[in-house]
Amino acid sequence: MPILIAGPTASGKSALAMALAARLGGVVINADSMQVYGDLAILTARPSPADEARVPHALYGHVDAATAHSVAAFLSDVAGALAAARERGQRPVIVGGTGLYLAALTEGLSPTPQVPADVRALWRQRQKEAPSEALHAELARRDPPMAARLNPGDPQRIVRALEVVDGTGRSLLEFQAEKSPPLVDPAASTRIVLAPDRTVLRARIAARFEAMMASGALAEAATLAARGLDPALPSMKAIGVAPLIAHAAGALTAEEVMARAITESRQYAKRQDTWFRNRFRDWPRYESADAAADQAI
Numbered sequence: 001m002p003i004l005i006a007g008p009t010a011s012g013k014s015a016l017a018m019a020l021a022a023r024l025g026g027v028v029i030n031a032d033s034m035q036v037y038g039d040l041a042i043l044t045a046r047p048s049p050a051d052e053a054r055v056p057h058a059l060y061g062h063v064d065a066a067t068a069h070s071v072a073a074f075l076s077d078v079a080g081a082l083a084a085a086r087e088r089g090q091r092p093v094i095v096g097g098t099g100l101y102l103a104a105l106t107e108g109l110s111p112t113p114q115v116p117a118d119v120r121a122l123w124r125q126r127q128k129e130a131p132s133e134a135l136h137a138e139l140a141r142r143d144p145p146m147a148a149r150l151n152p153g154d155p156q157r158i159v160r161a162l163e164v165v166d167g168t169g170r171s172l173l174e175f176q177a178e179k180s181p182p183l184v185d186p187a188a189s190t191r192i193v194l195a196p197d198r199t200v201l202r203a204r205i206a207a208r209f210e211a212m213m214a215s216g217a218l219a220e221a222a223t224l225a226a227r228g229l230d231p232a233l234p235s236m237k238a239i240g241v242a243p244l245i246a247h248a249a250g251a252l253t254a255e256e257v258m259a260r261a262i263t264e265s266r267q268y269a270k271r272q273d274t275w276f277r278n279r280f281r282d283w284p285r286y287e288s289a290d291a292a293a294d295q296a297i
Contacts, residue, residue, distance in 0.1 A: 002184050005095040006102055006276050007194030008269035010204040014047060016289035017095035020297060021055040024091045029081050030059040031096025037235045039065035042212050042220045044238060065224060065235035071104045078105060079183055099275045106186040108179035115167035123163040127155050135159060143171045191283040192292045193276050205265045222248045239264045
């Protein structure tokens with residue numbers, strides 16, 4: 001039976017996953033969209049060599065930062081990792097804070113509509129020019145069922161729906177209905193969401209970034225910057241990368257980097273927790289890794 005562990009950044013997911021894998025003869029399988037990048041060992045708090053020596057790990061640091069890793073790529077990778085775990089008699093302990101990865105794993109993945117670049121550019125420009133309510137009214141005219149599902153104040157999703165119906169002639173709802181079968185049955189899995197007290201989590205986030213700085217985060221970011229990669233790549237948007245690069249260029253002080261990165265991490269943790277509350281409502285929630293280890297298994 002697979003074990004699925006979700007939770008916000010710095011909630012203790014990795015430590016719990018390693019403890020359970022060690023106890024149960026398992027393998028820790030990554031479901032974090034940033035920990036896949038080999039260039040970001042420190043800034044993503046990737047398991048250390050000592051951690052990987054303690055228990056088997058899979059899908060960590062195997063993707064180059066120049067690659068835009070996707071949910072579909074994750075599913076392909078994790079299918080191989082699950083097959084390998086079965087062959088070796090290891091219990092999969094799948095852990096990560098990327099909700100879309102875990103949702104695709106347990107619910108299946110809808111095909112990605114291929115929208116022509118000019119159509120995408122047209123609607124992204126309209127998003128800049130028109131109020132969200134006007135865009136929603138346009139969607140209601142062209143795709144009423146999809147419009148009924150979207151908040152008029154959510155321009156990003158509205159524009160995505162508009163570009164799909166314009167570029168393919170089909171509603172985004174049709175694509176969403178064509179899901180692939182899930183790789184993991186959530187009902188036949190042990191599911192865990194770590195949800196520490198917010199005050200505790202805020203302190204952990206600050207302490208962790210301070211530790212990252214002491215471990216060489218600045219040098220890691222500088223090495224990544226030296227590659228001259230497209231700033232739009234997912235790896236370049238990892239928390240801490242932009243302010244550290246700005247610091248290396250003399251645009252921010254070390255104190256400003258710390259403040260900005262910690263604030264970004266706390267905001268991200270809040271978004272993660274909200275996502276898990278809404279999307280994984282039937283997953284048991286635990287305030288600490290110890291509570292989860294004692295009660296869930």
